[in-house]
Amino acid sequence: MNTVVTLAKKDIKVLLRDKFAMFWIVIFPLGYAVFFGTVFGDSGGPRAGMYVALVDEDGSAYSQAVMEQLAAHDAVLVDAEESGALLNRSLDEARELVQKGQRTAYLRLPAGFGENPYALFGGASGDGPQLELGIDPGRQAEAGMLQGVVMETVFGALQERMLDTDTVLADLGEAQLSLAEADDVDPTQKFVLTTFLSALKGFVSAFDMGQLGLGTSDDADGADATVGGFGAPLAVVDVTRQRDGEPRSPYDITMPQGAVWGLLSVALGFGITLVRERSSGTLVRLRMAPVSHAQLLGGKALACFTCCVGSMVLAILFGTVVLGLRVDRPDLLVLAMFSTAIAFTGLMMTVSVMGKTEAAVAGSSWGLTMPFAMIGGGMIPLMFMPEWLQDISVVSPVRWAIISLEGAIWRDFGWADMATPSLVLIGFGAGFFALGVFIFRRTGG
Amino acid sequence: MIDVTSLAKSYGDLRAVDDVSFCVNRGEAFGLLGPNGAGKSTTIHLLAGVIAPDRGKVRLDGADPQEAIVRTRLGVSPQELAIYEELTGEENLRIFAALYGLRGDALVERVHWALDFAGLTDRRKDRAAKYSGGMKRRLNLACAVVHDPELLICDEPTVGVDPQSRNHIFESIEALRASGTTLIYTTHYMSEAQRLCDRVAIMDHGKLLAADTVDALIEAHGGSSLVLAEFDEPPPADAQLPGTLDGTQLRVDSDKPFELAAELGRGPHRVRSLRVERPDLEKVFLQLTGRSLRDS
Structure with a gap:
């Protein structure tokens, strides 16, 4: 030998x-x-980037705004129809694409997501419907990066919403109505909050919110920094790949x-x-x-x-x-x-x-x-x-x-x-x- | 030590080795002399067990060199430069030492010895491709002796070598002889055979024509010596002189050259110079084959 x-x-x-x-x-x-x-x-084949399939089960203006923010992000590619509109897939369809490795991940915006955009500030994790990011567990690096990108876009969409005076006044009106109908709130607190909301409504009415200079959607660092502080509105779901590899x-x-x-x-x-x-x-x-x-x-x-x-x-x-x-x-x-x-x-x-x-x-x-x-x-x-x-x-x-x-x-x-x-x-x-x-x-x- | 009996090997119609027999004793230097194509290299390949004979046998102390274990006692320096030019001199030696079973300190010691033997210690880390022709020849020989063989077979080791390296190779081989290594040496240079070998075999067309000591071969096959004399003045036409006279020069073939030379010196004609040419292996080859070794 x-x-x-x-x-x-x-x-x-x-x-x-x-x-x-x-x-x-x-x-x-x-x-x-x-x-x-x-x-x-x-040459048009599957790309080796973060190609995300979108599942919009909410169908609200806010969910649409989130998807558009995501589509505009440099690090993400999404499918669009010939008309240019973002392609909305079913959850099964999106999961299959991820399972076959044809998409890096899918992002699901569940029904009710747009009803309470301020749930981000609502305290405990799990309040309200959560966003769902479906991704292969082996793609840890992409998963981490995508979580950051999604949170950045969600805050970006929320920021845009808060810059619109009519939308904010409508949201404040809904909040006043909810407060008035609530029976389980301490009367003293109810009084304080009602006074605060009225004052805030008056304040918003007196100004054009777009001129307040609340920052721009490019303020990515700020968005990232807030993710941990406002609970976890994004759930990451493992998607196991199918055996017929592509x-x-x-x-x-x-x-x-x-x-x-x-x-x-x-x-x-x-x-x-x-x-x-x-x-x-x-x-x-x-x-x-x-x-x-x-x-x-x-x-x-x-x-x-x-x-x-x-x-x-x-x-x-x-x-x-x-x-x-x-x-x-x-x-x-x-x-x-x-x-x-x-x-x-x-x-x-x-x-x-x-x-x-x-x-x-x-x-x-x-x-x-x-x-x-x-x-x-x-x-x-x-x-x-x-x-x-x-x-x-x-x-x-x-x-x-x-x-x-x-x-x-x-x-x-x-x-x-x-x-x-x-x-x-x-x-x-x-x-x-x-x-x-x-x-x-x-x-x- | 080596017994070769009725060895024969053919390639198609060509009988490369034809019924060759000889023996080499331990410590002896045995030369195979013959022109290119005489069958020397084929004989070497048969001795080294590389090819099997059609007939006859080779035995090294009774054992067949076609068995790998027997070949550990042999060292062969092939006619072609059989070294790895991509590797350094030291790496070449290490490989061949390892193939012959050396390991550890023994391997290192022998490799250092072989580098010194080949005069390549200073160039041991250089790739062989960068060596001169003479250095490659020396490395080729060193690879054959790195494992300290009992029998060294050198197949035309000085082909294409500069005088300095040729002298180095001669001295190296003579040192091995002095240390008791048995040598089989093929060459078509008579001077090499005469200098190195105790006995010489003359080969041509695959046949071994004669094998003996150099003196015995000359005695048996060299014929007469040649006496060349030059006189001060041309002897008269009727002068009683042996041989052939051409002006002042006389050429005489004689079995007793020194007696003839003395007689010419005592004669009536004044001799300016006198030279005796004894027969050599070239003449032996001429006598045996009818043609000159250089012309073959």
Whole structure:
């Protein structure tokens, strides 16, 4: 085993010092994923921002004002009808969109929300109908930010309402009427409050409220600061995603594609190193050492496998940290990476015996792997391919690699779902490896 | 130590090695001399267990070098530069030391020894790609001896090497010989074989034509010595002189060159200079194959 590890470390070291190979293994795949992910993202597909579905069950002017404030916020996107009016969805519809990952969250404005806009100042939490923010529990960062944005817009709408003299006078009139009808209020307090409301009504009547300069809706800091002090008019509801996964962002599609390009480069890189060793004489030297055929190939395979896994880990880490990629099933991702690395290690072995010179191997291996990439979804996502081409793509390990990676990242695969692509990939790996070893031994290494 | 019996290997119609037999004793330096394509490298590959013979056998103290464990006793410096140019000299040595089973302090100690042996201690952290041709050759040899083998096989170790590095390689190999390492050395330079080897085998077209000490080969196959004399004045046409006279220069083939030289010195014609050329391995090769080693 020491011999295999020594050979593998040597091969990895040699590969890491080949700048050209590292470009194709590291830079190109990430560049591919970022470039096409960005292009898809700007072409009308689902966005990777805070896309909020609106559910207005209140239908009041105040709820409409809150929604418009939200729509105007820079950090939020909402759906609009062709006429420009905000699209009001049913609660079930909005929840489904969030469950499928097509919307970041939904905001529900319940019936009765607009009846008492001043409930924010009403003391205990839970008084009156609460706003409802439905969001995936995994999106903690977005949830926190959206709570702040919603509270900011609610206070903004309330502020606008208080700047309208007629509305305030009407609200004060309703308050006086309610006070007069109340039986459970202490007479002394009732007198004081009635006097105060009358004075306030007189004050509001004497001025144009719009000229009082109560601040602007851009005063976001003030709005945020008041959230804690006025209880919690916003309830956050967990929305569990459905099992039939959909991509949450274009990077869900382009990152696995990019990772597969990295894997192809690893397989080709190691395939070429084997023929380079043959032509440079180091292969003969290794065989003059106490190294068996099996150890020689084992070392090459271990190095290729390690680099395949490393390449995928790097791509996924980059996607997670930089592009906001989220892995639904890390445990299945480990299985996907393992089986994918086996497949591409086997492919490396076949590639390495496809010629006697570096140029021959490079040329013939691209001839083999490019069709795999083309029909397997490495260039055009599988979902955009015609059905007949998707049927043909089953012969490509690229297809199964992408499906297994997507399965762990966003397709909501379970262990049973992952079994097929994993077994197919391992089968591909074993088949390719056996073919490569057969040719290698037949040609005397 | 090494017994080679009726070894044969063909590639298609080409008989690369044809019924070759010889033995090498422990501590001996044995040369395989022959032109390019004579079958020396194929013989080396057979000795090192890289390829299997079609017929015959190779035994290292009775064991087959095709078994990995037996190969730990061998060190082979291939004709081609078989080093990893992307790695440093030290990394190359560490890899080969590890492949031969060295670990820990023993590995570190041997790697330092090999760097010193190759004169690369100061450049040990540089990638081999940055080395000169001579330095690469020295590293190539150092990789073969880093594990302290009992038998060192050098396949044309001085090809394309500058005089300084060539001298360094010679001195290094002579030091190994002095320490008791058995040596098998292939070359097409006669001077190298004569300088390094106790016994020499001459190969051509896959066949081993003769194998013995250098003196014995010359004695058996070198033919006469050549005596070259130059007179002060041209001898008269009827002068009784052996050989071929051309003006003042006389050329004579003789089995007793020194006696002839003395006789010419005592003769009536005044000799300005006298030179005796003894037969060498080049002449042995010419006698055995009918062609010059350099022309092959």
